[in-house]
Amino acid sequence: MEAILKRTAQRVHESDDEKLLIEHAQNGDREAFEQLVRRHDRDILRLAFHMLGNREEAREVFQETFLKAYRSLGRFRFESSFYTWVYRIATNVSLDHLRKRQTLKEEISYESDTETHPDRPALKDTLAATTYYSNPERRLYGKEVGEKIQEALKTLSEKERLVFELRHYQGLRLKMIGEIMGSTEETAKNYLFRATQKLRAYLTKI
């Protein structure tokens, strides 16, 4: 009981402290903003790195997320936690990048027609060059299983992918995921269920 009270007190203290930091940052205090960033930047980078699968885009998403937070912090009204708010920005930025990549993929797919453009790289080669598992540091780790999972993740819809990413890889609770999505815990549950069903269907097929 004492431990619970202590943890609760700690959380209250942290949330008060964060409120103060946000208020300072809203008044243009750069150091306060940097402290806020430091509290959450690992999580945001992990999200971006896994969603996008490569360093360059992860770095771009990281930067875009915090710059958007910096620019719109004045409009933050404490209606959600800063963590939820910044995660919401990060997920939107990540999804934008995935959408852009999808457009690019379609263009490459069209242009890499081997009959008309024999010199251009095939889509699978282009993507392979940018995926996480093309990173030599990661080759040592369960490459095959990891690759299959990455392939399976591509079969998910945008929202299924997002919910699965946030719950499975980032470890967020479904309640918070609902908030991040601007939706409910029930909706997040449904997306998680559908995502796991699809993944199972894909992974048991191979």
Place this chain on the structure above:
Amino acid sequence: MSCKDYQHQITLLLYDELSESIRVELETHLQDCPNCHEAYESEKTMHSVLAEDAARWHDIPSDLLVESRRALADELDRIERKRSWWRVPAFSVVFTPMRLLESVALIAMGLALGVYVSNQRQVSPQIAPNPTQEQISGIPRNGTISNLQIVNADPITGQVELAGEISQPLRFQGKMEDDTIRSLLFSALRDANNPGSRLKAVEVLAQKPTDEMIEEALINALVYDGDAGVRMRAIEALQKFAGEQHVRAAFMHTLGNDTDAGIRVKAIDALMARNSRDVELAKSLEAVTKKDDNPYIRSKVLEFVGTAK
């Protein structure tokens, strides 16, 4: 609840997202129903495979975090520099085109003089405040103006826009644990125009590289600082942590990329001292330094490879 409903709940059970009552109900049902139990076992197997994959993703490369933070800080610096450029509203004097440049130059000089005079007040209280200074709001009394430029000067309306930068003196005392002191030291590390200040900052931070933020700041200095002296001091401070994975990654990066052979030698020494029997490290070192143009470095690594094997 039907079996289908129960099977829907299995995913949530594995993610520990069920309420206590539903969890107990589901677990009881799983004990009694072979079909649902089979579905549960199958889902559990997949869940464990996926969990293993998630564990691999838990750590992000530390150099990526350092790079990302650095890039963000640079971008914020750039934005703030833009913001700190102040704009001075018009003076109610109509300039003729012929006198325009001369007048603008005089105003600029007046501003600078005003700030100078303001700074001298404590020493020479008898000097009257410069009237031009009094007309301008938003300029700190002890600020120093630099990079003054004429943004716009309209001869018809007499509207003049000036832009420049203001810096104010700062003095702060505190302990290393003090957040403000640490933030200031980190800012000093980012001061691109002042290698001396960066070196000092590294030296001060090196006195206590016992927490994550300081370690990261030192890694940042080692990997990105353009000044070899700063990088050398950073590697010296970090060498006792060469057994830690992220410090090791930074040292490997240094070995492959740093142009200063002395720093590369330091990196090898630190890695070898902390990981003397690590065959994998020996192989990585061999690969990274294979093309090193410094024969001493190559021979050192070969010696280490021999010892490690």
